[in-house]
Amino acid sequence: MSRPPTTPPTLEDVARVAGVSRATVSRVVNGTRNVDVKIQELVRAAIDETGYAPNRAARSLVTKRAGTIALVMSGAGDPGEEDAFAARVLADPFFGRVAGGVLGFLRPRGVHPVLMIADTERAREDVLAFLRQGSADGALLVSTHAEDPLPVRLVESKIPAVLFARPARPIPISYVDLDHQAGARLAADRLVESGCTQVATVAGPLDVPASQDRLTGFRDAMARHGFPYVPIAEGGFTSASGEAAMERLLAEHPDIDGVFAANDLMAQGALLVLQKHGRRVPDDVALVGFDDSSPALVCRPRLTTVRQPVEDMAAEMARLLMAHVEEPGLRPKSVIFEPTLMVRESA
Amino acid sequence: MSRPPTTPPTLEDVARVAGVSRATVSRVVNGTRNVDVKIQELVRAAIDETGYAPNRAARSLVTKRAGTIALVMSGAGDPGEEDAFAARVLADPFFGRVAGGVLGFLRPRGVHPVLMIADTERAREDVLAFLRQGSADGALLVSTHAEDPLPVRLVESKIPAVLFARPARPIPISYVDLDHQAGARLAADRLVESGCTQVATVAGPLDVPASQDRLTGFRDAMARHGFPYVPIAEGGFTSASGEAAMERLLAEHPDIDGVFAANDLMAQGALLVLQKHGRRVPDDVALVGFDDSSPALVCRPRLTTVRQPVEDMAAEMARLLMAHVEEPGLRPKSVIFEPTLMVRESA
DNA sequence: GCTGGACGGGAGAGCGCTCTCCGACGGTTA
DNA sequence: TAACCGTCGGAGAGCGCTCTCCCGTCCAGC
Numbered sequence: 001m002s003r004p005p006t007t008p009p010t011l012e013d014v015a016r017v018a019g020v021s022r023a024t025v026s027r028v029v030n031g032t033r034n035v036d037v038k039i040q041e042l043v044r045a046a047i048d049e050t051g052y053a054p055n056r057a058a059r060s061l062v063t064k065r066a067g068t069i070a071l072v073m074s075g076a077g078d079p080g081e082e083d084a085f086a087a088r089v090l091a092d093p094f095f096g097r098v099a100g101g102v103l104g105f106l107r108p109r110g111v112h113p114v115l116m117i118a119d120t121e122r123a124r125e126d127v128l129a130f131l132r133q134g135s136a137d138g139a140l141l142v143s144t145h146a147e148d149p150l151p152v153r154l155v156e157s158k159i160p161a162v163l164f165a166r167p168a169r170p171i172p173i174s175y176v177d178l179d180h181q182a183g184a185r186l187a188a189d190r191l192v193e194s195g196c197t198q199v200a201t202v203a204g205p206l207d208v209p210a211s212q213d214r215l216t217g218f219r220d221a222m223a224r225h226g227f228p229y230v231p232i233a234e235g236g237f238t239s240a241s242g243e244a245a246m247e248r249l250l251a252e253h254p255d256i257d258g259v260f261a262a263n264d265l266m267a268q269g270a271l272l273v274l275q276k277h278g279r280r281v282p283d284d285v286a287l288v289g290f291d292d293s294s295p296a297l298v299c300r301p302r303l304t305t306v307r308q309p310v311e312d313m314a315a316e317m318a319r320l321l322m323a324h325v326e327e328p329g330l331r332p333k334s335v336i337f338e339p340t341l342m343v344r345e346s347a
Numbered sequence: 348m349s350r351p352p353t354t355p356p357t358l359e360d361v362a363r364v365a366g367v368s369r370a371t372v373s374r375v376v377n378g379t380r381n382v383d384v385k386i387q388e389l390v391r392a393a394i395d396e397t398g399y400a401p402n403r404a405a406r407s408l409v410t411k412r413a414g415t416i417a418l419v420m421s422g423a424g425d426p427g428e429e430d431a432f433a434a435r436v437l438a439d440p441f442f443g444r445v446a447g448g449v450l451g452f453l454r455p456r457g458v459h460p461v462l463m464i465a466d467t468e469r470a471r472e473d474v475l476a477f478l479r480q481g482s483a484d485g486a487l488l489v490s491t492h493a494e495d496p497l498p499v500r501l502v503e504s505k506i507p508a509v510l511f512a513r514p515a516r517p518i519p520i521s522y523v524d525l526d527h528q529a530g531a532r533l534a535a536d537r538l539v540e541s542g543c544t545q546v547a548t549v550a551g552p553l554d555v556p557a558s559q560d561r562l563t564g565f566r567d568a569m570a571r572h573g574f575p576y577v578p579i580a581e582g583g584f585t586s587a588s589g590e591a592a593m594e595r596l597l598a599e600h601p602d603i604d605g606v607f608a609a610n611d612l613m614a615q616g617a618l619l620v621l622q623k624h625g626r627r628v629p630d631d632v633a634l635v636g637f638d639d640s641s642p643a644l645v646c647r648p649r650l651t652t653v654r655q656p657v658e659d660m661a662a663e664m665a666r667l668l669m670a671h672v673e674e675p676g677l678r679p680k681s682v683i684f685e686p687t688l689m690v691r692e693s694a
Numbered sequence: 695g696c697t698g699g700a701c702g703g704g705a706g707a708g709c710g711c712t713c714t715c716c717g718a719c720g721g722t723t724a
Numbered sequence: 725t726a727a728c729c730g731t732c733g734g735a736g737a738g739c740g741c742t743c744t745c746c747c748g749t750c751c752a753g754c
Binding site for chain 4: 367368369370371374380381382383386405407408409410411
């Protein structure tokens with residue numbers, strides 16, 4: 001209107017149209033201090049007329065807040081296969097649930113997540129640089145590997161960060177996690193209740209604390225039920241690895257009548273193999289998964305599984321991070337969620 | 348070192364340490380113009396010493412480039428269920444593939460995607476504001492619904508944007524798409540080759556152009572093969588909707604011996620129903636899916652399906668967007684990808 | 695009538711960077 | 725030797741915003 005739209009309108013433009021100073025427009029926009037109602041209306045009209053939107057870079061420059069956070073999926077890519085890690089991790093329904101939970105919390109607050117993958121040293125440097133540059137106010141970190149160096153580096157750089165899952169080594173950083181042992185116990189109880197006496201487990205990668213906890217919890221619970229020996233086969237949290245693990249288990253222990261898989265994807269793979277070998281689930285073999293993700297519902301029979309409230313956990317992660325961003329001195333805090341058993345047809 | 352780390356080092360700090368001017372440091376950092384090699388070394392040493400990282404907000408303010416783009420998943424949420432849309436769309440493996448493809452292109456270029464969901468009018472406003480603010484240089488838009496108002500609004504606001512899939516109404520905007528009709532033809536050919544004579548299809552939501560094209564292409568091809576009538580049941584691209592559609596099809600046409608499902612998720616649902624009704628796949632009924640996403644491999648039998656090179660398409664989307672960002676006057680361009688048939692066990 | 699304080703608006707500095715312009719310097723040409 | 729030119733560093737403006745001061749106005753209180 002007042003000027004050709006070669007360049008977007010600025011505070012200055014709005015101020016000129018409204019006949020007030022830049023400062024006043026800023027006060028109206030940000031709702032700080034009292035501004036006369038008449039002038040407020042004047043300013044708002046000018047904003048509408050000009051189509052003004054505050055420039056974020058300029059604002060960030062002075063407030064030192066980006067209004068964005070980094071959502072980092074971290075892990076080791078198979079060397080040589082650059083994008084394979086990204087593809088794998090993004091395709092996992094788990095990622096979608098995390099993103100959904102994070103977004104649910106962040107959106108109403110006008111904070112936006114930047115998606116980053118840290119699968120190589122180079123990529124980790126990028127993430128760190130991004131945060132140090134102030135492009136994001138903090139990081140939400142989901143690591144798939146135990147020996148991820150990123151958490152330590154973030155702490156060293158004093159960058160606000162929250163992890164999904166307890167770090168392998170204790171470091172002063174906030175995280176949310178699940179009581180994995182309690183979850184595994186739920187699975188064990190269910191299997192024993194169903195009358196299983198020859199129970200095995202498909203474990204997750206044993207360098208991941210969560211996998212260790214699920215295994216420990218499961219073994220302990222089974223031992224308490226009078227089954228001190230539980231055969232295990234290690235998988236990699238993928239459907240294919242679950243198949244392979246189940247094949248091994250079946251070859252060595254053909255009399256198995258109950259299986260606990262450390263996640264649903266592996267349970268799905270195990271189910272396929274059991275059915276291929278003519279075992280009826282749950283009649284011949286009872287099967288319990290972990291996570292309660294979409295595959296659990298798509299399987300036939302549908303999976304009895306330990307529910308991990310991923311969305312809630314992700315939202316809590318975001319909440320913690322924003323608290324750290326707002327109050328830099330805040331000490332690390334961890335929040336542990338309780339799993340529940342979702343009973344369906346497989347056990 | 349030279350100052351307590353209360354505030355991150357700036358260009359000024361580096362310049363002081365190196366004993367040169369701010370401009371020179373900037374030139375070294377950005378590699379513009381010639382700078383004496385000795386001075387370059389001096390500056391680099393100073394950068395290392397101070398741990399300097401350029402402040403992105405300040406840079407953006409002057410260059411008018413954010414170095415980020417918005418990755419927008421757009422569609423209509425079921426009213427009342429705020430986060431349901433986000434959860435659904437993010438859980439779809441399709442989203443992961445898009446994100447992976449986009450990231451693959453963007454990462455080497457130092458551009459970061461901001462994840463946004465546009466499921467309500469409010470959310471669309473946020474996306475628009477975000478882009479107008481200059482927080483992102485452009486948008487990559489994946490719409491799940493045909494009547495999405497966002498593309499038009501983006502064009503009106505002259506914001507660089509690229510769509511995944513052709514818009515319902517022709518508007519001057521770049522997009523990538525698949526030759527859906529050709530893909531459906533591939534499926535029809537396969538079904539007929541397999542000896543099917545009673546073929547039905549589980550279509551996608553018919554307000555989506557891609558669904559329409561797949562249906563049209565399939566019908567045309569079947570007609571050419573001498574089967575002018577093809578029963579259809581409409582689904583919603585989810586596994587559950589595929590189940591329901593298959594049930595309907597089976598009730599009305601119990602003699603079906605071939606099914607084309609417009610995506611793998613629905614094919615997965617259809618497979619479940621077929622098996623429940625005692626139909627062997629592929630012996631009694633041949634089944635072809637569409638997408639070649641992870642469910643296709645997890646099914647037993649594994650799905651014969653039309654492969655959509657989503658990752659490549661997403662990368663191309665990113666490439667197009669960056670071109671538009673770099674050259675604002677560029678006219679809209681569309682890139683159409685060719686599907687291929689992945690033959691597995693289901694047909 | 696004068697003072698003090700609450701209120702509301704303006705002026706202006708400065709956030710950290712890029713980039714244009716200018717000037718110094720050394721080497722070539724007439 | 726003077727005029728010219730190319731190379732390279734510095735000075736300084738200014739991107740669009742926030743926020744601290746400061747100042748004018750109005751009214752309660754003595």
